[in-house]
Amino acid sequence: MAAPTPTTDIAVLGALSVEPMSGYELRGAIQDVLGHFWSESFGQIYPALNRLREQGLVAARPGERASSSVYSVTAQGRARLSELLSSPIRDRPPRNGLMLRLFFGRHLGLDQCLALLDETEAANRAQLAHLRDTQTEVERENLPDAPYFLITIDLGIRTCEATLEWVDDARERLRGAEPAASTRPRR
Amino acid sequence: MAAPTPTTDIAVLGALSVEPMSGYELRGAIQDVLGHFWSESFGQIYPALNRLREQGLVAARPGERASSSVYSVTAQGRARLSELLSSPIRDRPPRNGLMLRLFFGRHLGLDQCLALLDETEAANRAQLAHLRDTQTEVERENLPDAPYFLITIDLGIRTCEATLEWVDDARERLRGAEPAASTRPRR
DNA sequence: CCGGCCATGTAATGTGTTACATGATTTA
DNA sequence: TAAATCATGTAACACATTACATGGCCGG
Numbered sequence: 558m559a560a561p562t563p564t565t566d567i568a569v570l571g572a573l574s575v576e577p578m579s580g581y582e583l584r585g586a587i588q589d590v591l592g593h594f595w596s597e598s599f600g601q602i603y604p605a606l607n608r609l610r611e612q613g614l615v616a617a618r619p620g621e622r623a624s625s626s627v628y629s630v631t632a633q634g635r636a637r638l639s640e641l642l643s644s645p646i647r648d649r650p651p652r653n654g655l656m657l658r659l660f661f662g663r664h665l666g667l668d669q670c671l672a673l674l675d676e677t678e679a680a681n682r683a684q685l686a687h688l689r690d691t692q693t694e695v696e697r698e699n700l701p702d703a704p705y706f707l708i709t710i711d712l713g714i715r716t717c718e719a720t721l722e723w724v725d726d727a728r729e730r731l732r733g734a735e736p737a738a739s740t741r742p743r744r
Numbered sequence: 745m746a747a748p749t750p751t752t753d754i755a756v757l758g759a760l761s762v763e764p765m766s767g768y769e770l771r772g773a774i775q776d777v778l779g780h781f782w783s784e785s786f787g788q789i790y791p792a793l794n795r796l797r798e799q800g801l802v803a804a805r806p807g808e809r810a811s812s813s814v815y816s817v818t819a820q821g822r823a824r825l826s827e828l829l830s831s832p833i834r835d836r837p838p839r840n841g842l843m844l845r846l847f848f849g850r851h852l853g854l855d856q857c858l859a860l861l862d863e864t865e866a867a868n869r870a871q872l873a874h875l876r877d878t879q880t881e882v883e884r885e886n887l888p889d890a891p892y893f894l895i896t897i898d899l900g901i902r903t904c905e906a907t908l909e910w911v912d913d914a915r916e917r918l919r920g921a922e923p924a925a926s927t928r929p930r931r
Numbered sequence: 932c933c934g935g936c937c938a939t940g941t942a943a944t945g946t947g948t949t950a951c952a953t954g955a956t957t958t959a
Numbered sequence: 960t961a962a963a964t965c966a967t968g969t970a971a972c973a974c975a976t977t978a979c980a981t982g983g984c985c986g987g
Contacts, residue, residue, distance in 0.1 A: 562974065564841065571848035581938050595844055596837030598976055603940055624938055624983055635851065642852040646841035649947085649974090650783030654751065654833035656899065657782055661758035662892040664822065665829040670892070704921035705849040705857075708914040712843065712907065719906040720899065727895040734891035752947090768966050785948055790968055811955055811966055836946090836975085 563641055565601045570614065570630055570638040575702060577629035579620055580606050590691065590706075593684060593713045609634065662731075670731055678724045685717040750828055752788045757801065757817055757825040762889060764816035766807055767793050777878065777893075780871060780900045796821065849918075857918055865911045872904040 572578075572586055580602050587597050606628055609615045614634035617626040630638070655673060662670040692710045695703055759765075759773050767789050774784050793815055796802045801821035804813040817825070842860060849857040875897055882893045 564839070564844070565975095567844055567848065571844070571851070574848070574851065579938070580940095581936095591844070591847065594838050594840040594847075596839065596975095599938095599940080600942095600976060600978095601974090603938095607940090620938090622937070622984070626939090638848065639851050639853075642845050642848060643856060646845065648841045649836075649839060651781050652751065652783065652836065652947095653781040654835045656896050657751070657754055657758070657778070658829050658833065660778065660781075660892055660896045661754065661761070661825065661829060661889075662895075663889050664758070664761065664826050666826075669830060702848075702850050704917055705847055708849075708910075708917055709843050709847045711913065712910045715906045715910050716903060719902045723895075723899045723902050726898065730891055730895055766966070767968095768964095783947095786966095786968080787948060787950095787970095788946090790966095794968090807966090809956065809965070813967090 563644065565597060565605050566609065566614075567638065567641045568595055568597055569602065569605050569609065570634055570641070573615060573628055573630045574635065574638060575700070577627050579625045579627055581625070583628075593688065594709065612637075659727075667731055671728060674724050674728055674731075678721060681717045681720045681724070685714060685721070688713045688717065750831065752784060752792050753796065753801075754825065754828045755782055755784055756789065756792050756796065757821055757828070760802060760815055760817045761822065761825060762887070764814050766812045766814055768812070770815075780875065781896065799824075846914075854918060858915060861911050861915055861918075865908060868904045868907045868911070872901060872908070875900045875904065 568587055568591065569583065572583055572591075576586075578586065580599070583602055583606075584597060584599060587595060606615065606617075610617055610628070612633075613631060614637050615628045616631050617628050619625075620627045655677060658665060658673060659670060688710055692707065692714070695706045695710065700706070755774055755778065756770065759770055759778075763773075765773065767786070770789055770793075771784060771786060774782060793802065793804075797804055797815070799820075800818060801824050802815045803818050804815050806812075807814045842864060845852060845860060846857060879894065879897045879901070882890055882897065887893070
C-alpha cells in the first residue's frame with residue numbers, strides 16, 4: 558500500500574549501482590554497510606523495486622534460484638539517482654530514547670542510569686569494531702566509490718569514539734553528584 | 745486520532761516535572777532544551793495532555809490567558825514517569841540523509857559533496873553555540889536535575905566537535921581523491 | 932526429511948507530521 | 960488597527976515497521 562518515498566529510492570538505486578543483487582540481498586547489504594546511518598525493511602524494498610522496474614530505472618533478470626531476480630540500475634536509473642541525491646535533505650526530527658532517559662535520569666535513579674551507560678558502552682564498542690572491519694574491507698577492495706564510503710565510515714568511527722569518551726566522563730560525573738545513592742541500603 | 749505513544753508521555757511528564765507550563769510552552773521548551781535529541785509536535789502534545797489529564801497523571805489549572813491552561817505533574821504522574829523511564833528503549837532505525845548522500849557521493853559530484861560538508865559545518869557550529877549557551881544557563885540555575893541535564897548536553901557538544909573535526913578531514917580527503925574535478929571548466 | 936535460510940510479497944498497524952481551523956492577546 | 964505571537968485542537972496524510980503468508984532450496 559504505502560508507496561515508498563524518494564529516500565528509499567536513493568538507497569536502493571545507490572546500492573544496486575555498486576553491485577546488482579536480489580531484493581533479499583539488498584536488505585542485507587543495506588544493513589551491513591549502511592546500517593550505522595540507514596535502514597530499509599522488506600516492506601519498503603519490494604514495492605520500491607517493482608515500482609522502479611515499471612519506471613525503467615532498474616532492470617530485473619532471473620537469478621540463480623527459480624524464485625529470485627537480480628536487479629541492476631539502468632542508464633535512466635543512474636540519471637535518476639544523481640537527481641535524487643541533489644534533492645533537499647528532509648530528515649525526520651531526532652528521537653533518542655537513551656538521551657531522553659538520561660535527561661530525566663533523576664527520576665530514574667543513579668543505578669539505572671549507570672546501567673544505561675554500560676549498555677551504551679557495549680553497543681558502541683561493538684559498532685566501532687564493525688566499522689573498523691568494514692573500513693579495512695573497503696580499503697582492500699579499491700572501488701571507485703571508496704573515498705565516499707570511507708568518509709561516512711570515518712564519521713561513524715569518530716562518533717563512536719566520542720561517545721565512548723563521554724560514557725567514561727558521564728559515569729564519573731553522576732557518581733560524583735550523588736555519592737551515596739547507589740550503595741545506600743533501603744531502610 | 746493517533747493516540748500518542750509512551751515516549752511522548754516521557755517527554756511531556758518529564759518536562760512538566762521540571763516546571764508547570766502550557767502545551768504551547770511545552771513545545772517550545774522541548775525544542776529549546778531537548779531539541780538536539782528529541783522533538784514533539786502539537787499534534788502529539790495536545791492529545792497527550794488531555795489523555796494524561798483523564799488518567800490523573802497531570803493536573804490542569806487556568807493560565808493567565810483565558811484560553812490557556814497550565815499543566816503540572818501529579819504524584820501519580822511522577823510514579824508513572826519513573827515507570828516509563830525504566831521501560832525498554834525502542835528507537836526507530838536511523839535515517840541520516842546527509843550520510844546517505846555522501847555515501848553515494850560519487851554520483852553526486854565533488855562540488856555538491858563539498859557543499860553538503862559546508863552546510864554540515866554551519867549547522868554544527870550553530871548547534872554547538874546553542875549547546876554551550878544552554879550549558880552555561882543550566883550551570884547557573886543550580887537545579888537538582890542539573891547533573892543529568894549536563895551530561896546530555898555534553899554528549900551533544902562532543903558529537904558536534906567530533907563532526908566538525910570530521911568535516912575538515914573529509915574535505916581534504918575528497919579533494920585529494922579527485923583533484924581536478926572541482927576546478928575543471930566544462931568544455 | 933526437516934530445520935534454517937533464501938526469496939518475494941501484502942495487509943494491518945503504529946507513529947508522527949503537516950495542514951487546517953479558530954480565536955485571544957500583545958505589540959508596533 | 961494590523962501583524963505577530965500565544966494558545967488549543969482535529970483531520971488528513973505520509974511514512975515505515977511488523978506480522979503474516981507462501982514457497983523453493985540446501986545441508987545435516
